[in-house]
Amino acid sequence: xxxxxxxxxxxxxxxxxxxxxxxxxxxxxxxxxxxxxxxxxxxxxxxxxxxxxxxxxxxxxxxxxxxxxxxxxxxxxxxxxxxxxxxxxxxxxxxxxxxxxxxxxxxxxxxxxxxxxxxxxxxxxxxxxxxxxxxxxxxxxxxxxxxxxxxxxxxxxxxxxxxxxxxxxxxxxxxxxxxxxxxxxxxxxxxxxxxxxxxxxxxxxxxxxxxxxxxxxxxxxxxxxxxxxxxxxxxxxxxxxxxxxxxxxxxxxxxxxxxxxxxxxxxxxxxxxxxxxxxxxxxxxxxxxxxxxxxxx
Ligand SMILES: C[S@@+](CC[C@H](N)C(=O)[O-])C[C@H]1O[C@@H](n2cnc3c(N)ncnc32)[C@H](O)[C@@H]1O
Numbered sequence: 253x254x255x256x257x258x259x260x261x262x263x264x265x266x267x268x269x270x271x272x273x274x275x276x277x278x279x280x281x282x283x284x285x286x287x288x289x290x291x292x293x294x295x296x297x298x299x300x301x302x303x304x305x306x307x308x309x310x311x312x313x314x315x316x317x318x319x320x321x322x323x324x325x326x327x328x329x330x331x332x333x334x335x336x337x338x339x340x341x342x343x344x345x346x347x348x349x350x351x352x353x354x355x356x357x358x359x360x361x362x363x364x365x366x367x368x369x370x371x372x373x374x375x376x377x378x379x380x381x382x383x384x385x386x387x388x389x390x391x392x393x394x395x396x397x398x399x400x401x402x403x404x405x406x407x408x409x410x411x412x413x414x415x416x417x418x419x420x421x422x423x424x425x426x427x428x429x430x431x432x433x434x435x436x437x438x439x440x441x442x443x444x445x446x447x448x449x450x451x452x453x454x455x456x457x458x459x460x461x462x463x464x465x466x467x468x469x470x471x472x473x474x475x476x477x478x479x480x481x482x483x484x485x486x487x488x489x490x491x492x493x494x495x496x497x498x499x500x501x502x503x504x505x506x507x508x509x510x511x512x513x514x515x516x517x518x519x520x521x522x523x524x525x526x527x528x529x530x531x532x533x534x535x536x537x538x539x540x541x542x543x544x545x546x547x548x549x
């Protein structure tokens with residue numbers, strides 16, 4: 253008996269809520285996007301009226317396959333309300349061997365997707381030149397009602413990565429450029445002055461050192477004061493003490509979110525720092541603080 257054929261993917265059942273963004277939805281800029289999971293969560297969020305509250309305005313990623321995922325998702329989100337193009341299902345179902353030429357089939361949506369996603373290596377002059385034009389454009393277009401996301405690379409912070417580096421006699425953390433890529437995020441924070449910024453990282457960032465100094469406290473200082481006109485108040489999502497405010501009362505480990513505490517069947521531990529622009533801080537109600545710092549019983 254041969255293998256059981258895979259079920260065909262039914263075009264009608266896989267219709268997502270419209271992720272292309274309502275007119276007043278809040279634009280999101282996602283750096284070090286990977287395949288875009290974090291921003292995808294924002295794009296998928298709906299308010300009580302079922303309207304999308306956020307739309308992805310820009311994603312930047314250097315790695316080709318992750319970038320291709322970003323690009324395809326940016327393209328497909330534009331069809332969310334009506335259902336994805338039939339050629340997409342034909343391709344998934346193996347009816348078409350080659351990925352369809354989306355640029356030919358749906359030029360307008362493809363162009364929008366290409367504009368939203370960029371395959372660039374942050375820290376290079378090409379990426380810096382691009383952002384120095386695009387970030388001011390976004391500010392001009394949307395004002396300061398923006399969200400910045402980003403997970404600067406984790407390989408050199410991750411505990412596995414550090415164990416691997418420790419076995420490499422030639423490895424010198426002070427020369428590892430990946431340790432300093434958070435500076436690209438801080439630079440975007442300074443130039444964009446978003447209302448909110450969220451920095452995500454692996455647990456290893458809490459104990460990582462650069463030039464023998466703990467890097468995480470330094471990152472927190474740079475997020476609080478990225479060097480431009482605006483400062484930021486830093487919040488932890490799930491601090492054990494519960495009041496959500498940092499400002500040196502919380503310890504680095506308080507920024508750690510343990511997914512198993514939130515009913516997720518996975519023990520993934522990630523660091524999240526939520527930066528709220530200081531002029532907006534008074535608007536963050538005690539209710540919200542209680543909610544963002546609450547754990548499941
Ligand atoms: C931890 S992943 C981000 C995951 C993402 N936030 C998500 O939710 O899917 C970090 C990503 O940063 C990318 N990256 C590393 N260095 C980069 C650089 N200099 N410029 C752009 N992207 C970079 C890596 O290729 C990787 O995909």
